[in-house]
Amino acid sequence: MSSPVDPVRVWTALSLIPEGKVVTYGQLAELSGSPRSARVVGNILKQLPAGSHLPWHRVINSKGHISFPQGSSQYAKQRTRLEAEGVALVAGKINLSLYRWQGE
DNA sequence: CTGTTGACCAAAT
DNA sequence: TATTTGGCCAACA
Numbered sequence: 001m002s003s004p005v006d007p008v009r010v011w012t013a014l015s016l017i018p019e020g021k022v023v024t025y026g027q028l029a030e031l032s033g034s035p036r037s038a039r040v041v042g043n044i045l046k047q048l049p050a051g052s053h054l055p056w057h058r059v060i061n062s063k064g065h066i067s068f069p070q071g072s073s074q075y076a077k078q079r080t081r082l083e084a085e086g087v088a089l090v091a092g093k094i095n096l097s098l099y100r101w102q103g104e
Numbered sequence: 105c106t107g108t109t110g111a112c113c114a115a116a117t
Numbered sequence: 118t119a120t121t122t123g124g125c126c127a128a129c130a
Contacts (some may be wrong), residue, residue, distance in 0.1 A: 009117085024112085024113090025112050025113085026112065026113060028115085029112085035114070036113095037112090038112040038113060039109095039110060039111090039112045039113090040110095040112090041111085041112080042110070042111040042112060043110070043111080043112055044111095046110085046111055056111085059111075060111090061111080061112065062112075062113055062114085063113095067111040067112080068111065074111085078111095098105095
């Protein structure tokens with residue numbers, strides 16, 4: 001029994017992530033009601049309009065890394081936004097046990 | 105229809 | 118500890 005991924009639920013869950021906290025793609029998938037759809041969530045984020053106010057930068061992968069190639073403008077953007085809200089990267093990596101959002 | 109791809113993940117090697 | 122492998126789901130050719 002598989003439920004399709006509803007982009008609206010992803011956007012909603014995303015909007016609830018507090019400043020200074022992060023979630024993984026897999027976690028956002030389960031918060032959206034589709035526990036096995038981490039990759040699909042990534043695709044949905046990719047398709048967000050440029051002007052979106054949603055905190056897409058608070059989503060990282062399970063290793064604590066930003067899922068963009070280092071040196072890309074997107075990587076720089078995400079990193080800058082994270083650090084601006086107090087999320088530190090040590091050796092390019094975020095400490096999940098410290099910054100991961102524990103849900104509501 | 106089959107095969108490939110991807111802002112992913114966890115287990116096995 | 119580092120890589121590879123297999124699984125996942127949706128979109129696309």
